[in-house]
Amino acid sequence: MPTERILVIVPCYNEQSAIASVVNEINQIRQLVDLELDVLVVNDCSTDNSLQVIRELACIHLNLPVNLGIGGAMHAGYKYAFRHQYDIAVQIDGDGQHPADELVKILEPIRAGRADVVIGSRFLDNTGFQSTALRRMGINYFRWLNRLLVGQTIFDSTSGFRAFNRQTIGIVNDYYPDEYPEPESIVQFGLHKLRIQEVPVTMRDRQGGVSSITFTKSIYYMWKVTLSTLFAYIRLRNNPYRHGNPAY
Numbered sequence: 001m002p003t004e005r006i007l008v009i010v011p012c013y014n015e016q017s018a019i020a021s022v023v024n025e026i027n028q029i030r031q032l033v034d035l036e037l038d039v040l041v042v043n044d045c046s047t048d049n050s051l052q053v054i055r056e057l058a059c060i061h062l063n064l065p066v067n068l069g070i071g072g073a074m075h076a077g078y079k080y081a082f083r084h085q086y087d088i089a090v091q092i093d094g095d096g097q098h099p100a101d102e103l104v105k106i107l108e109p110i111r112a113g114r115a116d117v118v119i120g121s122r123f124l125d126n127t128g129f130q131s132t133a134l135r136r137m138g139i140n141y142f143r144w145l146n147r148l149l150v151g152q153t154i155f156d157s158t159s160g161f162r163a164f165n166r167q168t169i170g171i172v173n174d175y176y177p178d179e180y181p182e183p184e185s186i187v188q189f190g191l192h193k194l195r196i197q198e199v200p201v202t203m204r205d206r207q208g209g210v211s212s213i214t215f216t217k218s219i220y221y222m223w224k225v226t227l228s229t230l231f232a233y234i235r236l237r238n239n240p241y242r243h244g245n246p247a248y
Contacts, residue, residue: 004087004111006037008103009077011070011160012094013044016053022092023057025100033104040080041094044073070160071178078164082173090163098161102201106163115197116168117189119154120161124200138222142183145226149233150190155198157183168194177228180221184229191236 008026012019023039030037039059043051045067054061062076074091081089088110092098102120109115123139142157160182164172171192177184189196 003034003036005085006035006088006090006107007077007081007084007086008037008039008090008092009074009081010039010041010059010092010094011044011073011077012041012046012050012054013067013070013073014046014048014050015094016046016049018096019050019094020053020057022094022096022100023054023059026092026103027058029100029103035107038086040077042073042077044068044070069179071176071181074181075172075176075178078169078172078176081169086169087166088163089169091160093160097203097205099202099204102161105199105201106161109197109199110163110165114195116165116194117196118163119156119159119196119198120201120203121154121156121159121198122201122203123155124198141222142225142229145229146183146186146190149187149229152186152190152196154186154196157186161201161203177232179228180225183225184232187229187233188236191233 010019010022010026015022019041023041026037026039041054041057041059041061043054043061043063045064051063060080062080064073064076068076077091078089088107090103090106092100092103098120106118106120109118139156139158143154146157147153158180162182168189171188171194172185175188177188186196
């Protein structure tokens with residue numbers, strides 16, 4: 001099998017206490033496995049010392065001039081992957097929840113040609129950190145909504161541990177949902193008829209920083225993402241390639 005060029009994209013907003021460990025873990029895995037792998041940290045206008053920490057790490061980095069949110073930061077990373085012609089793009093969150101030694105599981109279905117999108121799920125084997133009860137309720141709701149709209153049953157639709165092949169990178173280069181993109185993007189991928197596969201992974205609680213989603217924001221999040229997902233479905237269902245190129 002030819003060696004694919006892989007870009008691991010790490011979105012970072014105020015993760016000064018975790019980002020070094022995340023990047024170092026990824027670099028250690030690269031030394032253990034036969035992968036041509038680069039790390040790109042996208043600093044989303046952090047207000048702490050994240051940028052200073054990132055500059056000392058063995059990675060590429062983008063420093064966004066304004067805060068774009070997780071969707072905007074990942075879109076910048078996917079554009080970088082597209083322009084530099086990477087074969088696979090992987091998202092690993094900057095808070096340390098996604099162990100780098102699970103990378104091989106995420107990559108294998110794409111490298112074997114069985115999937116276009118791979119999502120790491122904490123709910124297939126139910127091991128490791130399972131999130132809070134409130135978030136699990138929201139995740140179950142989005143699983144139902146995605147199944148209703150595109151017939152895809154994704155057990156961990158809010159997981160940010162995911163990998164895309166070249167075709168998917170071409171699609172998200174042009175359009176990727178902003179703010180909280182994970183549930184909405186599943187509708188985008190479903191309407192493009194992409195092969196989505198979940199693989200079981202073990203996740204950790206965040207290793208630093210504070211989550212931006214409080215109880216009140218969780219309710220707002222569910223309402224806003226529901227509307228955004230419905231609008232995306234209506235906008236894309238008749239012509240999914242209106243947003244997104246099918247390939248490089």
